Amino acid sequence: MTTDINLFNSMDENAWCPGCGNFGILNALKEALSELDLKPHEVLITSGIGQAAKLPHYINVNGFNGLHGRAVPPAVGAKIANKNLKVIVNTGDGDSYGEGGNHIIHNIRRNIDITHFVHDNQIYGLTKGQGSPTTAKGQKTTLQLEGVKVDPFNPISFAISLGCSFVARAFSGDKEHLVYVMKEAIKHKGYALVDILQPCVSFNKVNTYRWYKERVYKLDKNYDCTNKEEAFKKAFEWGDEGIPIGIIYKEKKSTYIDRTPQLNSKPPLINREWKPVYAEKFMEDFI
Amino acid sequence: MTTDINLFNSMDENAWCPGCGNFGILNALKEALSELDLKPHEVLITSGIGQAAKLPHYINVNGFNGLHGRAVPPAVGAKIANKNLKVIVNTGDGDSYGEGGNHIIHNIRRNIDITHFVHDNQIYGLTKGQGSPTTAKGQKTTLQLEGVKVDPFNPISFAISLGCSFVARAFSGDKEHLVYVMKEAIKHKGYALVDILQPCVSFNKVNTYRWYKERVYKLDKNYDCTNKEEAFKKAFEWGDEGIPIGIIYKEKKSTYIDRTPQLNSKPPLINREWKPVYAEKFMEDFI
Amino acid sequence: MNYNILIGGSAGQGIVTLSQLLSKILKRKGYHIFLNKDYMSRIRGGHNFIQIRFGTEQIFSHSPFIDLIIALDKNTVEIHKEKLNENGKIICDESIDVSSDNLFKLPLKEIAKEVGNSKVFGTAAIGAVLKLFSIPLKDINKIFDEFFDSDLSNKNYQALIRGYELINNHFEYVEPQDKNHIMINGNQAVALGALAAGVSFYSAYPMTPSTGIMTYLAHKEEEAGIVVEQAEDEIAAINMAIGASFAGVRAMTGTSGGGFSLMTESLGLAGITETPLVVIDVQRPGPATGLPTRTEQSDLSFVLTASHGEIPRMVISLRSPADAFYQTARALNIAEKYQVLVILLSDQYLADYVQTIEPFDFKKITIERGIADASSVKENEDYKRYKLTETGVSPRLIPGQIENKTVLADSDEHNECGHITESAEVRTNMMEKRMKKQELLKEEIQEPEYLGAESPDILLVGWGSTYGPIKEAVERLNSENIKVGALIFGDVWPLPKESLEKYAKKVKTIVNIEQNYTGQLAKLIRQETGIKCDKSILKYDGRQINFYEIYSKIKSEVL
Amino acid sequence: MNYNILIGGSAGQGIVTLSQLLSKILKRKGYHIFLNKDYMSRIRGGHNFIQIRFGTEQIFSHSPFIDLIIALDKNTVEIHKEKLNENGKIICDESIDVSSDNLFKLPLKEIAKEVGNSKVFGTAAIGAVLKLFSIPLKDINKIFDEFFDSDLSNKNYQALIRGYELINNHFEYVEPQDKNHIMINGNQAVALGALAAGVSFYSAYPMTPSTGIMTYLAHKEEEAGIVVEQAEDEIAAINMAIGASFAGVRAMTGTSGGGFSLMTESLGLAGITETPLVVIDVQRPGPATGLPTRTEQSDLSFVLTASHGEIPRMVISLRSPADAFYQTARALNIAEKYQVLVILLSDQYLADYVQTIEPFDFKKITIERGIADASSVKENEDYKRYKLTETGVSPRLIPGQIENKTVLADSDEHNECGHITESAEVRTNMMEKRMKKQELLKEEIQEPEYLGAESPDILLVGWGSTYGPIKEAVERLNSENIKVGALIFGDVWPLPKESLEKYAKKVKTIVNIEQNYTGQLAKLIRQETGIKCDKSILKYDGRQINFYEIYSKIKSEVL
Numbered sequence A, B: 001m002t003t004d005i006n007l008f009n010s011m012d013e014n015a016w017c018p019g020c021g022n023f024g025i026l027n028a029l030k031e032a033l034s035e036l037d038l039k040p041h042e043v044l045i046t047s048g049i050g051q052a053a054k055l056p057h058y059i060n061v062n063g064f065n066g067l068h069g070r071a072v073p074p075a076v077g078a079k080i081a082n083k084n085l086k087v088i089v090n091t092g093d094g095d096s097y098g099e100g101g102n103h104i105i106h107n108i109r110r111n112i113d114i115t116h117f118v119h120d121n122q123i124y125g126l127t128k129g130q131g132s133p134t135t136a137k138g139q140k141t142t143l144q145l146e147g148v149k150v151d152p153f154n155p156i157s158f159a160i161s162l163g164c165s166f167v168a169r170a171f172s173g174d175k176e177h178l179v180y181v182m183k184e185a186i187k188h189k190g191y192a193l194v195d196i197l198q199p200c201v202s203f204n205k206v207n208t209y210r211w212y213k214e215r216v217y218k219l220d221k222n223y224d225c226t227n228k229e230e231a232f233k234k235a236f237e238w239g240d241e242g243i244p245i246g247i248i249y250k251e252k253k254s255t256y257i258d259r260t261p262q263l264n265s266k267p268p269l270i271n272r273e274w275k276p277v278y279a280e281k282f283m284e285d286f287i
Numbered sequence C, D: 001m002n003y004n005i006l007i008g009g010s011a012g013q014g015i016v017t018l019s020q021l022l023s024k025i026l027k028r029k030g031y032h033i034f035l036n037k038d039y040m041s042r043i044r045g046g047h048n049f050i051q052i053r054f055g056t057e058q059i060f061s062h063s064p065f066i067d068l069i070i071a072l073d074k075n076t077v078e079i080h081k082e083k084l085n086e087n088g089k090i091i092c093d094e095s096i097d098v099s100s101d102n103l104f105k106l107p108l109k110e111i112a113k114e115v116g117n118s119k120v121f122g123t124a125a126i127g128a129v130l131k132l133f134s135i136p137l138k139d140i141n142k143i144f145d146e147f148f149d150s151d152l153s154n155k156n157y158q159a160l161i162r163g164y165e166l167i168n169n170h171f172e173y174v175e176p177q178d179k180n181h182i183m184i185n186g187n188q189a190v191a192l193g194a195l196a197a198g199v200s201f202y203s204a205y206p207m208t209p210s211t212g213i214m215t216y217l218a219h220k221e222e223e224a225g226i227v228v229e230q231a232e233d234e235i236a237a238i239n240m241a242i243g244a245s246f247a248g249v250r251a252m253t254g255t256s257g258g259g260f261s262l263m264t265e266s267l268g269l270a271g272i273t274e275t276p277l278v279v280i281d282v283q284r285p286g287p288a289t290g291l292p293t294r295t296e297q298s299d300l301s302f303v304l305t306a307s308h309g310e311i312p313r314m315v316i317s318l319r320s321p322a323d324a325f326y327q328t329a330r331a332l333n334i335a336e337k338y339q340v341l342v343i344l345l346s347d348q349y350l351a352d353y354v355q356t357i358e359p360f361d362f363k364k365i366t367i368e369r370g371i372a373d374a375s376s377v378k379e380n381e382d383y384k385r386y387k388l389t390e391t392g393v394s395p396r397l398i399p400g401q402i403e404n405k406t407v408l409a410d411s412d413e414h415n416e417c418g419h420i421t422e423s424a425e426v427r428t429n430m431m432e433k434r435m436k437k438q439e440l441l442k443e444e445i446q447e448p449e450y451l452g453a454e455s456p457d458i459l460l461v462g463w464g465s466t467y468g469p470i471k472e473a474v475e476r477l478n479s480e481n482i483k484v485g486a487l488i489f490g491d492v493w494p495l496p497k498e499s500l501e502k503y504a505k506k507v508k509t510i511v512n513i514e515q516n517y518t519g520q521l522a523k524l525i526r527q528e529t530g531i532k533c534d535k536s537i538l539k540y541d542g543r544q545i546n547f548y549e550i551y552s553k554i555k556s557e558v559l
């Protein structure tokens, strides 16, 4: 069973640049949701601020377009409130790894059941081309005129090192593969981080479609994504030596909701039955 | 040559609990500074807020006791301002890895030449015993009454995964070894992170002196701390299988200051010669 | 009639347990209690003290005059003996090297040793205290059985009796009266109010003195079926609460000064997304880290306009534990009814003081969620989260509530559907829509409570936790025929003006009493009404002003 | 005498380059320029426009009346043609499917093709523009050589000439006069002021519309020997700046609304540690993300008390690029002289508008570091960072400055040495020490600038970037014999009251003009002086109010 993909169409005018890698991600996402037979009202997408973060406007599901760097905490709050929602975060690399870095660390620890798609264009798009955490060292930008002088952030090794239960990389230029990774990530129980390579045609003249195409390769069928040592090796592969895409690491682990009896064995919190008098008994603490 | 250790004594009354692991760290730090022949005015220690973060009051060097979670950025600002200062961060696990998580990520990337000593008591001490990022899963606390339900943060694998150029662990109960690690960390050029196991006698009844003593072991003489793969293995060793202490990973890398010509090839920024008329030439941009 | 007992020692010596036990005994006996804490930001050492006032009528504030000191160390005697009443007494263990008139040195540790547990020496002290006040031991063993494990209960009871026998009656016996009250502090009252009003999700990061709210809720987590989450930082805490509220549950967050400052940006997020949210700021002295365990009312000016840009908001200051309970529940209703931010202001004094009060009336608590029902959207229409309506309040649906209807919230300026807009016209409409709600809130506001003489010469104005001290000062002044009245604001924004303007016209002098440096209420009053306070009584040393300071300042500086 | 040219198109079509080239030509010809931008928060598509006013005298604001439109798309014609003056004209490429009277459809793209570079079609349009205004081509080739690489310069120049030949003179020629001015926007002026005043470290996180300050500084980084650091977030940015300032360099940070909100807690850190700090908030419409590329003055109320607790601070709003330059330098001196926080308020309008002005006089800039010299500490004494002095300002040493002297700063309340204290007395002294500096700052404040009639009937009050539009409105009203005066505040906190109180007594009506909803200056004025504005002209649609709106509203609503 699939959902009619057109149900996911939004009426909002798209403000992305023609040719932007975000379109590939948006289309793949609609396809993934449709193939997973999810209905628009069953899904919530949160985002921060940036070009990528405009995505909730371009797809017809529930959306929460919050603050820059704060895409994840509202997703977590919403999932706790209504565990039946499929909660997905779609936002940029600056948003996720820059301003929002602390939230990923600790929600990987929570292993809460949300899916985090990072549109990684290795640049700050909306603010016109400053270096992002993933911009290559030495790359010149509109702000780093002599080139970025710090090491790029490696989201894959970072996530694995923190015990993330699903870590993947995909490429917005390979839709079929991207849809596959997205579906696996959405189906995964626990925090799923997918770093999606996304060309920015306006501000990143280095990491172009072509640059990525010439470098990405799909992980071998025999690759064992449950082996952490191997996963770390893949995590550090980058650039001219090739960039592996696919599910790099995966682990079965209980989720935040599994570990919280008030959530696990109960209807969603939004359906909690409550009357003020139920609290009357707590007055005994004060007698 | 060593500095008279008494020069580092502070007149301020100490507010730590008798028996606290922080004393071991403070004493070791004075010894390390003394043995490195550093003078009080040559050193700056920054901290955030917490029990550990009171350290700048108990040692006579320059001190900046800032905000909770914000020990690192002022250290970085100060180092950029005066590259001749030895800048050290001494603060808690909650401060460093909880509220302050984003700053470590990005200063590891900067590889700026500061030393970060985390007093890791695996608990929030000053606020009376809530779980910290490093509290063990399942451990009961004053707030997590049924036990902490998220995975502990692993500072060692985290730092290595981000390319930190010096990653070590030490134990406040083994002063000699701690002094050695501290000296190496302070001498290291680049971001040096040392996670120091520190018993909290008031709020952490699990990770006691004894608990640590029974588990820590020093890394073998033959251990090669420049091998990242081995380092990751050591990073994941914890608990009953033993806790390795010592320099777990080390790498030679240019620092932020090396990469910044205005700093590298010049006197410290505080000695920059400047007169307003020097900027007059920039008006040409606007003609 | 009431007495004031001070228990002092260093952190870690057990004065908290001692005071809990003593206040529980006195409370169960039927006395009214007022207990306040003075503690340092450290875990061991230093000097902390707790005062317990008890008496036959309800007590609203702490007193600077002491009838009895229980000193666990020498320091305590030295620091506090000056404040002892004429008939006052001190008790301490005989081992403490101190001397003073009125001092009973008792073999408390000796008794503890004999009973077989060194920790029970404090209970022996309590025995002595009860005797001094001629309070019978009857039924106290039952309290001990509740308080301690059975073996410990026994030992403590033995110590109590031994202590009781050490000493003679000293103070005049007063017969307790009320038995039906509860004994609760401000933090607990907030938490209980939130529980009653159906809060299902509370996210926060520990910060003194607000942590008690989270801790109490955590204790009830499973029983009440709610989720209490310790966030990685305050920004996460408020954003999680906003996400949970957006998704449909009653959510709340709480913090103190510095944590509140970190939440500033997200207050605007709640505002523009029109997500109902209650945030409590339990104030402590700033700036920055300031004095973490002490009290101040210095965040008022800040919270009135905290966050860039302009949003409607309501600010309610809490005046007592009873007020805390009912106002927390009210705040949660207002937040959802108008889809706005409500900020509650408490402070360390109120958070930590323990008072006996009437049991809460849970039947008075209503839950008004303000969630639209499914019928509010036609089947063939898109749902418009920000539909322009006459009141500015749009029908609010919850994600997933109706099949194939989606809900979109946006932190950018947006059109009715929640999509980003750059239109000047839509922007203007949306600003007016939101700010209309600020006007609507004026219909909800409650006038300040008036205390004192019917036609006063002097009008005191205050807000929040100074309620108790001002009340007691006003009573004392009026009993001396000094005609003083006081308006104590609970709601501070929008500022209720009616009573103020009425009294301001009649009186000769207006005096603002505040725990801050700049006179923040006075500034607000002038901004909103043009009325200028003639005098200020301001205190900013981290200690709560007491009734006697107010009383004396009025007499010396105002009259 | 001046003309107004509008260049419109979608993002990415090149209107920025086009307007830069045209304004450069006009400026070099000796005209005065005022260029303002209206752009959307997107990189491609949508509708953006830039207006260039040019003329013989200095121009202070933008105009809603258009003499010439250069339309890069159909949209531009449709949106703006209504605002064309009677004699106005539109030019566009012949390929654009649009018709209108006064429209010149020109073969611009055709020319570009023939010249051999499709991008030069805009330059052809500029050629046509120059002809319409009868401006000679002399010396323009030199400008092209500066602007473009040599091959491109040539092609552009060819296109210019071809464009010039397409069309006839239309507008009356006005002879340019001034040649000596500079052409600069608000962000650049702030950056240049900071550079002149010796800022050595600037840390920030990108945020529209403040990013231009950081970008300009980054361009001068090596030449000036300073460090510009892109921080991981705004909290890091401000804390790095505080650390750098503590360590002894002039440091500054800048951001816009949301970023400023995130810095809130750290403002208090600067305050209590008495670390000199200048923070600039380049305002944009809030709340939350709001309208990222548009303008508003809605952070005033917020920044006056931003951060929990109470600290001394100075708030200066910038009124023009010239003001921006001098006030930034002044702010840096005040911050170090008093060891306080100084907040500068700019906004998107001022940040982005480009104006020709007198060259800056760098000799007027002084650098007063306020750092104590070594002799201020005796050899056998500990250095006391927070020594109590009569003024509240303590001698400030830098870590490492003197051998074996150490400097300790603390975010907790502290004693003179910087050590944590819990003493009520020390706390009181330290609060008074810091807040004394708030009083001292009153000696530094500058009265608002007065514009208009000597004895006005109507007094307008405004602040910051509305300076230009109000100035032009006042002139126009007075030229019609309507007696209007205006006070435009630069310093807003502490609020200078003298002129205000003087004029308020004389006039019949006071009108506040602000780019916000709640009338934030009016609120502040009432709070500080009791004076109530009679009328408000408020705008909050993200677009800067123009002189004509003010002029009309005064005539229709105030008179």
Ligand SMILES: Cc1ncc(C[n+]2csc(CCOP(=O)(O)OP(=O)(O)O)c2C)c(N)n1
Pocket: A049, A050, A051, A052, A053, A067, A068, A091, A092, A093, A094, A095, A096, A119, A121, A123, A124, A125, A126, A127, A132, D205, D206, D207, D208, D234, D258, D259, D262, D289
């Ligand atoms: C608190 C805050 N700081 C800064 C900004 C400005 N800002 C908006 S988007 C953005 C960066 C976007 O980069 P990224 O997340 O990589 O998204 P992209 O545009 O590249 O898709 C920044 C810095 C903001 N909106 N809020």
Ligand SMILES: Cc1ncc(C[n+]2csc(CCOP(=O)(O)OP(=O)(O)O)c2C)c(N)n1
Pocket: B049, B050, B051, B052, B053, B067, B068, B091, B092, B093, B094, B095, B096, B119, B121, B123, B124, B125, B126, B127, B132, C205, C206, C207, C208, C234, C258, C259, C262, C289
């Ligand atoms: C912004 C902010 N949030 C919260 C606090 C309260 N707080 C003070 S110390 C602390 C935790 C301390 O834990 P840790 O860093 O591990 O230090 P320890 O006391 O264990 O040495 C917290 C949450 C604060 N001061 N500021």
Ligand code: SF4
Pocket: A015, A016, A017, A019, A020, A021, A022, A051, A052, A121, A125, A126, A199, A200, A201, A202, A203, D043, D044
């Ligand atoms: S700026 Fe880059 S990321 Fe943004 S829409 Fe354009 S191409 Fe895409």
Ligand code: SF4
Pocket: B015, B016, B017, B019, B020, B021, B022, B051, B052, B121, B125, B126, B199, B200, B201, B202, B203, C043, C044
């Ligand atoms: S609470 Fe723990 S960490 Fe803090 S001083 Fe006491 S023992 Fe040390």
Ligand SMILES: [Mg+2]
Pocket: A050, A092, A093, A094, A119, A120, A121, A122, A123, A124, A125, A132
């Ligand atoms: Mg990006």
Ligand SMILES: [Mg+2]
Pocket: B050, B092, B093, B094, B119, B120, B121, B122, B123, B124, B125, B132
């Ligand atoms: Mg800790």
